Amino acid sequence: MPPKAVAEVTIDIDPATYETQNVHAIYDTIASHFSSTRYKPWPIIAKFLSEIPDGWIGLDSGTGNGKYLSLDRDGKTWMVGLDRSINLLKFAQNAGDKAREVVLGNVLDHCWRTHAFDFAISIATIHHLATPSRRVLAVQRLLQAVSPKNGRVLIYDGARRRRAMGFVEIEHCAKSKIT
Template sequence: MPQKAVTAASVSEDPQMYEAEHVHAVYDEIAPHFSSTRYKPWPIITKFLSSIPPGWVGLDSGTGNGKYLPLPHERSSSVWTIGLDRSRNLLEIAQIAGGVHREVVWGDVLGKPWRDGAFDYAISIATIHHLATHARRKAAVKSIGPKRLIQCLSPRHGRALVYVWAIEQDELSKRSIPSQQPTQDTAQELLPSMDSRGQDVFVPWVLSTQIKPGHKSASLLVNNETDATLHSVENAKNTPKVYNRYYHMFAKDELSSLVVEAAQELGLNVGPQPVYADLTSDTPRQGIEIAQDGWERSNYYVELRCWQH
């Protein structure tokens, strides 16, 4: 399988503008083509969604084309999921996918449209790796959808699944991640791109327009100046356009460490819920447990579960 030429990226001093140029603008341009390639769910995500109790209300933060928003014929239609994304063009696709109207909201994953504890569950699939700094990625984990991820969930039973691209790619991956071993001369310059041991990269999206068989330009004979001009114009129209999307490729244990750091900054205990019989005045009253932490087909994932006495 041919691999995409992934290249190293260097984040500018204004990460918000950087994301606007290298993430949001790109997805609005490639939305229809991108959506046509995003239809098969990942097993871990399918299993997580199928385990959600009927009647729960959830958030898909960074929903894209709405691939994980439930349709009426699916078992997961017994839950209600709201999709949020920054790309209006992708949201228009998500809103009517499957021939039904689904609930979507236009907004940024670092915004604050929700009240605390609004959701029973949340998913963030292939989203926070588009945020350009460690601090912004951590803020997104705190707010998996806009108002502190952990805080937008029910403190008693809320659950969340976060999924990001990994540096460690499998043999079926279309991406080849460049090695970033800094030399003495380049170490200081590469520090921003090696934040938290991950790598900042550009992943190309090739948008091409093929000439359809039988089209008059397919058999164009370049035998005079006029034909040569027409041929040049047709070639220009059909030259693939490459859009470079910014990604932070996560290293092993980086995502789980980010989650722990975010939870601790919110004053939450990280670990299993204490047994009721063992409660004392010093026992933490609220926290999160990392229920799953793993790697699946070139991606890292973490599942969180909230608890409160």
């Protein structure tokens, strides 16, 4: 079944304000329940992380409760978790019963030295951004964060499930010029 045509939704307020009110405030409120229901890593992400070379440093952009931070293969890789929800980061900082490095910040901000990471993941995060241009910027920030030589980026947003619900996925974001 082909994807349904979806009209872009127009919001009447600044996109950052919209996200603060309709995404960030909600996640801060439901953090405890959300974390208790999001503990099992998705297989596609676990496979990606299992293939990361030893010694690599990564970024989990939109880490939430940090469930992927614990897939560090007993310290053979290391990840920093970035999220906008202070309450979810409280869970992430001890993901897998081990102290984790987490940072309170926005996936749209240029928080890191360019090319500071060997790999980055962003799982079920980008769809929360209010506009297509903000989603593209989030992808650009991930690409800026990783090494241009051998860096790896995995963005996964459950596209198959959203397609089944009539949503379409962003195409060709990675072709955007990185500055």
